[in-house]
Amino acid sequence: MIRFEPRTEAAPALRVAAPVASISAALALAAVPLAAAGAPILTAFRLMGEGAAGSIFALTETLTRATPLILTGLAAAVAFRARLYNIGAEGQLYAGALAAVAVGSGAVEAPPAVLVPLILAAAALAGALLMLGPALLKVRLGIDEVVTTLLLNFVVLLFVQMMLEGPLKDPMGGGWPQSEPVTEAGMLPPLVERMRLHAGLLVALSASLLAQVVLSRTVLGLKIKAVGENPDAARFVGIGVAGVTAAVAVISGGLAGIAGASEVAGLKGYLTSDLSRGFGYAGIVVAMLAGLQPLACVPTAVFIAAVFVGADTMSRTLGVSSYIADLIVALSLLCALVSGLFARFRVRWS
Amino acid sequence: MTRLLSLQGVTKRFGNLVANDGIDLGLKRGEILALLGENGAGKTTLMNILFGHYVAEEGTIAVAGPSGSLDPLPPGSPRAALTAGIGMVHQHFALAESLTVIENVVLGTERLLAPWLKLRAARRKLERLMAESGLAIAPDARVSTLSVGEKQRVEILKVLYRDARILVLDEPTAVLTPQEVVGLFAVLRRLAGAGLGIVFISHKLGEVLAIADRVAVLRHGRKVADQPIGEADRRSLAALMVGHEVAHSRREQREPGDVLLALDRVTVRPEKGRVGLQEASLEVRAGEIFGIAGVSGNGQAALAGIVAGTAAAGAGTLTLAGERVTRPSPRAMNDAGVARIPEDRHRDGIVGSLSVAENMALETLGSPEVRRTGFLRFERMREQAREAIAAYDIRCSGPGAPIRLLSGGNIQKVILARVLDRNPRVILANQPTRGLDVGAAAEVHRRLLEARSRGAGVILISEDLDELLALCDRIAVIARGRLTRAEPVETLTRERIGLLMAGHAEDEVA
Numbered sequence: 001m002i003r004f005e006p007r008t009e010a011a012p013a014l015r016v017a018a019p020v021a022s023i024s025a026a027l028a029l030a031a032v033p034l035a036a037a038g039a040p041i042l043t044a045f046r047l048m049g050e051g052a053a054g055s056i057f058a059l060t061e062t063l064t065r066a067t068p069l070i071l072t073g074l075a076a077a078v079a080f081r082a083r084l085y086n087i088g089a090e091g092q093l094y095a096g097a098l099a100a101v102a103v104g105s106g107a108v109e110a111p112p113a114v115l116v117p118l119i120l121a122a123a124a125l126a127g128a129l130l131m132l133g134p135a136l137l138k139v140r141l142g143i144d145e146v147v148t149t150l151l152l153n154f155v156v157l158l159f160v161q162m163m164l165e166g167p168l169k170d171p172m173g174g175g176w177p178q179s180e181p182v183t184e185a186g187m188l189p190p191l192v193e194r195m196r197l198h199a200g201l202l203v204a205l206s207a208s209l210l211a212q213v214v215l216s217r218t219v220l221g222l223k224i225k226a227v228g229e230n231p232d233a234a235r236f237v238g239i240g241v242a243g244v245t246a247a248v249a250v251i252s253g254g255l256a257g258i259a260g261a262s263e264v265a266g267l268k269g270y271l272t273s274d275l276s277r278g279f280g281y282a283g284i285v286v287a288m289l290a291g292l293q294p295l296a297c298v299p300t301a302v303f304i305a306a307v308f309v310g311a312d313t314m315s316r317t318l319g320v321s322s323y324i325a326d327l328i329v330a331l332s333l334l335c336a337l338v339s340g341l342f343a344r345f346r347v348r349w350s
Numbered sequence: 351m352t353r354l355l356s357l358q359g360v361t362k363r364f365g366n367l368v369a370n371d372g373i374d375l376g377l378k379r380g381e382i383l384a385l386l387g388e389n390g391a392g393k394t395t396l397m398n399i400l401f402g403h404y405v406a407e408e409g410t411i412a413v414a415g416p417s418g419s420l421d422p423l424p425p426g427s428p429r430a431a432l433t434a435g436i437g438m439v440h441q442h443f444a445l446a447e448s449l450t451v452i453e454n455v456v457l458g459t460e461r462l463l464a465p466w467l468k469l470r471a472a473r474r475k476l477e478r479l480m481a482e483s484g485l486a487i488a489p490d491a492r493v494s495t496l497s498v499g500e501k502q503r504v505e506i507l508k509v510l511y512r513d514a515r516i517l518v519l520d521e522p523t524a525v526l527t528p529q530e531v532v533g534l535f536a537v538l539r540r541l542a543g544a545g546l547g548i549v550f551i552s553h554k555l556g557e558v559l560a561i562a563d564r565v566a567v568l569r570h571g572r573k574v575a576d577q578p579i580g581e582a583d584r585r586s587l588a589a590l591m592v593g594h595e596v597a598h599s600r601r602e603q604r605e606p607g608d609v610l611l612a613l614d615r616v617t618v619r620p621e622k623g624r625v626g627l628q629e630a631s632l633e634v635r636a637g638e639i640f641g642i643a644g645v646s647g648n649g650q651a652a653l654a655g656i657v658a659g660t661a662a663a664g665a666g667t668l669t670l671a672g673e674r675v676t677r678p679s680p681r682a683m684n685d686a687g688v689a690r691i692p693e694d695r696h697r698d699g700i701v702g703s704l705s706v707a708e709n710m711a712l713e714t715l716g717s718p719e720v721r722r723t724g725f726l727r728f729e730r731m732r733e734q735a736r737e738a739i740a741a742y743d744i745r746c747s748g749p750g751a752p753i754r755l756l757s758g759g760n761i762q763k764v765i766l767a768r769v770l771d772r773n774p775r776v777i778l779a780n781q782p783t784r785g786l787d788v789g790a791a792a793e794v795h796r797r798l799l800e801a802r803s804r805g806a807g808v809i810l811i812s813e814d815l816d817e818l819l820a821l822c823d824r825i826a827v828i829a830r831g832r833l834t835r836a837e838p839v840e841t842l843t844r845e846r847i848g849l850l851m852a853g854h855a856e857d858e859v860a
Contacts, residue, residue, distance in 0.1 A: 217728075219721045222708060226701045236660060236690070236698040237712040238681035348405075 018343045019289070022335035023303070029335070030328045039318045051313025052306035058313070060197040064267065066298075066305035068093070068276070070204035071259035072283025073290065073297035074211050075127075079252035081215065081292050082228040084138070084245055086131060088149030089256035090280025091156035095130045096123030096257025098160055100264045101168065101179040101271045104186035115186045120203065120261050127257020128250040130156065135249030139242040153280065161273045170270065179271040188266035200262030204298075207255060211294035214251075224248055256280060277308075285333050304329055352379050352418055354547040355436075355516055360409035362395055369395040370406065371571040377516065377547040382538060384562035384579075385551045388591055388787030390757060391568040393551050397518055401438060402428040413516070437509030438518040441525075443501050447494040451504050452476060454493055455511050472511075479510045482544060484537050498645070499530040506537070517541065518549040523557055527645050528815065528848035535561050553591070553787070555584050556816070567591055592788050601799060601821060607636030609672075610807040611657070611688075611776045616666035618652040620831070627652045629666065630833040632826060634776065634807040639798060640836065641822030642811040643847050646781075649831035650811050651693070654780045657809060658690045659683035671775065684713055689774035691765055693781045693811070695758070699765045702754030706746055707735035709753045710768045738767035743793070759790030766797055777801055777808045783817060795821055815844055829853040 031041045052062050072089040079086035086092075099122040108115060134148040164177040172180075188199040215221040226234040227244045235241055259279060264271050286304055290296035311325030355377040362370040370392045377383050387393045398404045400411060405426040412420040413434040424430045445454050456472045473489060480486055485503045493501065502522065509517055519538075523531045538561060542548055552558050558565055558579075565582055567575040567590045575582075575590045611634045620626035627649050634640045644650060655661030656668060659680040668675045670686050683690065692698035700709050711720045711731050719734070720727060735749035742763040746756050753761060762782065769777070779798060783791035798808055798821060812818050818825055819839060826836040827850035834850055 217726055218724050219715050219726055220724065222704070222711075222715065222726060225704060226712065229703055230697070230701045232697050233699060233701050233712075236658070236680055236692055238659075238679070238684050239712070239715070240681075 014343050018339040019336065022339040023332055025335045025339075026328055026331035029331050030324065033327060034320065034324065037320045037324075039314075039320045044314050044318060044320065047314040047317050048307070048310035050310075052310030056192070057195065058309065060192050060195040062302065062306045062309045063201055064195075064197045064305075065309050066301045067198075067200045067204050067266070068259040068263055068279040069282055069286050069301035069305055070201075070208060070297055071255050071262065072279050073286030073301050074204075074208055074283075074294055075252045075256040075259070076284045076287035077290060077292045077294055077297055078211055078215070078224070078255065079131075079248055080228075080287060082224045082245060082248040083231070084135060084228075084248050084252065085146045086134075086149050086249070086252045086256075087146055087284070088131060088134065088152050088280070089252075089259070089283050090276060090278070091149070091153035092127035092130050092253045092256035093260040093263070093276050093280050094156050094160050095126040096260030097264045097271050097275055098163065098168075098260070099123045099126035099257065100186075100261035101182060104182035104265055105180040105270075106183055110185065112185045112187075112189075115183075116188060116265070119182070119186050119265050120258055123257040123261030124254035125257070127253040127255070127260070129253070131249040131253025131256075132246065135245050139245050157273065160271070164271065164273060168271070177273065181270040182265050186265055187269065188262065196267060198262075198266035200266035203258065203262060207258065208294045208298050211251075211255075215294060220244070220247065256283070259283075282329070285329055288333060289336050304332075307332075352414065353377070353420060354379055354381075354414045356412045356420055357396075357400070358410050358412075360396065360399060360406045360411070362392075362399060362404060362406045368571045370399065372409070373568070373571075373573050375566060375573070375576075377549060379515075379545050379547055380542050382542050382548045382550055382561055382563045384558040384565040385549055385568065386553065386555070386558050386565055386587060386591060387568035388553060388789075389759075389785055390787070391591075392571040393568055394520070395571075396568070397438065397520065397549075397551065399425075400436060400518070401431045402426050432512060435513060435515040436518065437512055437514030437516065439502065439505045439509060439520065439522060441521050443505055445493045445501055445504060448492065450490050450492055451487055451496075451507075452489040454504055455489075455508050459512060476507065476511060479507060482540075483507075483510060484540050498525045498647075499527070499533070502526070502534070503537075510541075514546070516547045516549070518551070520551045521553075522550070523552070523554065524813075525646065527851045528844060529852055531557070555587050555591075558587065559584065569593055588788060601639075601823075602803070604637050604803065604823075606638040606823065607805060609633045610636050610670070611809070612667075612669040613653075613656065614667045614669070616656055616663045616668065618649075618656065618661060618831075619664050624651060625649045625831045626664075627656070627833070628831045630828075630831075631666075632809075632833060632836060634809055636775075636805045636807050637802055638823040639802050639808040639810050639821050641818040641825035641839070642809065642828055642833070643815065643818050643825055644811075644813070644828035644851050646813055648828050648851075649833075650780070650828060652831070653828065653833070654693060654778060654811060657683070657688065657776075657778045658692070658780075659688070687772075687775040689769035689772070689777045689806075691762075691769060691777070691779045691782050693784070695761055695765055700753050700761055703752050705735075705750045706739070706744070706753050706756070706764055707731045707749040709764055710735050710738060713768055714772070734771075738764070738771065742767045759786045759793075762786060762790060762794060766794065770797060770801060773804070773806075774801070775806055777806055778811075779808060780811045781813065782810070783812070783814065791817075815847060818847075819844070827851055 034041050034044050051058055053059050072093060075089045076086060100119045103122045104119045134145045137143040137148055138145045164179060168179045170178050170180045191197045191199060191201060223239050223244045226239055227241050231241055263275055268275060282304060286297055286301045289300040307328050308325045311322050315322035353376060357373060357375040360370050360373045373396060385393050399406045411423040413423050415421045423434055452469060452473060455476055476489055485507055487500055487503050522534060526534060538548055550562060562579050564578050566573055569591060613630055613632050615629040615631055616627055617629055618627040625648055630653060652661060656663055659678045659682055662678055714720050719730060732749040744760050744763045746760060753764060782794050802808055810822060822839050824836040824838055825842055827834045827847055829851055830853055
């Protein structure tokens with residue numbers, strides 16, 4: 001019979017070993033379907049590694065992919081810390097992208113030093129406003145934010161498609177549903193010559209640093225942690241739970257909105273309805289793997305980006321479906337949850 | 351007398367902590383053994399090992415079979431413990447509220463796939479057990495309609511129905527009125543007289559002396575005494591339990607001052623099965639401790655909520671130092687100088703993963719002592735925490751320790767430090783010593799009396815009559831949401847308080 005006994009305290013070595021072990025276990029489990037698909041396993045993993053980090057090009061591609069994931073990961077991490085389950089980062093990302101093209105595709109004429117911050121601010125505002133509604137419904141009427149934020153994703157995506165077929169449609173776009181491009185002055189500058197990596201990465205890195213500082217060093221951060229872990233105690237000691245929840249909604253939605261602006265003004269240049277490859281949802285995995293620590297969202301986002309970029313290369317070379325990437329990410333999350341169990345409990349066989 | 355149960359050398363470790371250290375324990379037929387010890391002394395761990403919830407690293411347990419010979423009990427199997435005739439009544443009842451008494455009793459004894467319950471035979475057996483034990487209760491009453499004392503009887507009947515020969519009761523009196531305790535003790539004596547072996551777990555000395563034949567004292571996981579009750583007295587047992595003599599604080603005579611806090615006909619609507627308040631009035635003066643006696647769940651939560659600012663009155667007024675409180679909130683009460691010690695310190699008092707220093711600052715996040723331009727002043731917070739740790743003798747690894755690692759008594763000291771260091775005018779202490787060991791409880795009492803001498807007005811809500819009679823200047827009793835007029839403690843007797851607690855009207859009692 002197996003029994004679980006709670007550990008009195010978690011050893012520090014265990015905290016490092018747990019994520020490493022869970023990622024290793026996920027890769028080992030992913031070997032099974034790879035083998036079933038007839039791919040040589042070691043070659044497949046080598047190709048994935050090369051595709052993700054084997055050259056300057058591969059590395060910059062991975063970091064480019066990681067940029068929106070860091071931001072949506074932060075959006076989830078900050079919100080989940082306050083027990084505000086924002087599943088709507090995907091919609092907030094599109095709302096931010098929409099605001100970015102609305103401001104950046106010629107409506108405002110300004111030098112880059114003004115226009116780029118303006119675009120980011122507009123995107124953050126759009127994402128924040130979109131998240132504020134569900135947060136207020138939660139604190140005022142007790143409506144479950146998981147449902148509202150999740151459903152809003154579809155509302156926003158349909159709204160974006162409507163705008164792209166209508167007022168925002170680029171007359172020069174050859175009939176494709178895409179927006180007018182962001183002007184030269186509104187684009188985030190590239191970081192490496194001839195590569196797609198752009199300054200959005202710096203925005204994401206600063207955001208994670210800032211979020212970490214807010215959470216660990218400020219009064220607001222302390223309130224967020226108190227509300228998230230023990231709302232009863234927070235209420236009892238006189239912390240305004242509704243106000244803190246609203247502030248968290250604004251920060252979380254804002255971060256996801258910036259992710260949208262970064263994709264539009266850093267990578268694509270214009271808005272289409274397939275701008276995001278599920279970045280909003282993947283951000284939840286990023287945050288969970290990071291243990292909801294803002295700084296830790298950077299390495300976990302890079303890891304997930306590397307899996308996706310690496311799996312693309314591998315599938316092209318070996319002819320294995322690139323869905324293997326989704327599988328590895330999903331397995332990583334499951335293994336991380338299981339390793340969390342082992343970190344908290346000692347397993348006894350009897 | 352024949353032996354029913356024998357534990358030998360039982361040792362259980364959790365990491366570095368030795369929860370049970372080589373414990374030997376025996377129980378005879380017809381004997382009531384009190385297992386006495388502070389919280390964390392290892393009583394519950396020992397019983398969990400007996401029931402197979404934990405497996406001991408060392409030691410053996412043997413239970414007398416029907417033939418009377420002692421057979422070893424397989425470790426780690428609750429089913430084996432039940433089959434061997436061990437029954438336990440937990441502090442928190444495990445009853446299906448929507449079923450009747452007899453259905454609850456039978457539940458679990460019938461096979462899962464049996465086509466129907468054999469209730470007729472069960473009823474006969476239950477009625478016989480009731481007659482023998484004196485545990486009278488209507489078999490067809492729905493459990494949700496029963497009082498707490500009656501539910502406890504159902505729990506005991508459940509154990510008897512399973513032909514238990516060993517009955518373990520975990521803190522059975524915590525939820526009872528004094529009169530119900532007397533009734534329970536009569537039942538226990540009768541059961542022991544019929545040959546049952548009873549283990550009575552408690553940290554209340556008076557009860558142990560009143561009911562037990564023999565007392566075993568646990569301290570820090572070790573058995574430090576095992577003696578017939580005739581050889582024990584209050585003083586020696588308390589010293590054995592704590593490891594040193596406990597200094598009890600005395601209340602000095604003091605003239606009460608002005609009214610600091612007043613409730614005038616405050617009504618709170620009952621909510622979700624929780625008792626409200628009906629036109630409760632009280633006045634707390636400077637330099638007095640005002641006691642609220644009553645069995646838990648009779649409106650204390652509503653009353654405490656009004657004073658703590660977490661609940662609003664449906665009708666009536668709350669006055670603080672002569673000014674009416676029109677918009678109550680936790681922060682408003684806090685800022686007005688009301689120190690609030692919550693009933694459930696883990697749920698309302700602390701945030702577990704935050705440090706001792708952060709928890710100490712939770713109520714003063716707006717003050718310049720804690721914040722500067724939105725940033726936390728960690729240095730200042732740690733320094734304050736260090737001072738409190740020294741002043742209140744808080745046992746922890748330092749100001750940065752996550753508070754969830756602290757024991758209940760030390761958590762309570764953190765809360766005391768948080769609310770008392772601001773020299774509050776009014777103190778709401780809601781069950782402040784519940785679950786605390788003798789030493790920690792004495793420290794809480796000392797601090798409350800200190801605040802009283804300083805001129806603070808204290809509202810002490812408690813189920814412990816000894817505590818109330820020792821500390822309070824005046825006591826009011828709460829029963830079913832009604833608060834009696836407060837009376838000076840000198841004119842009150844335990845019996846009178848007990849009758850008022852049971853809900854008898856004042857004129858009936860007088």
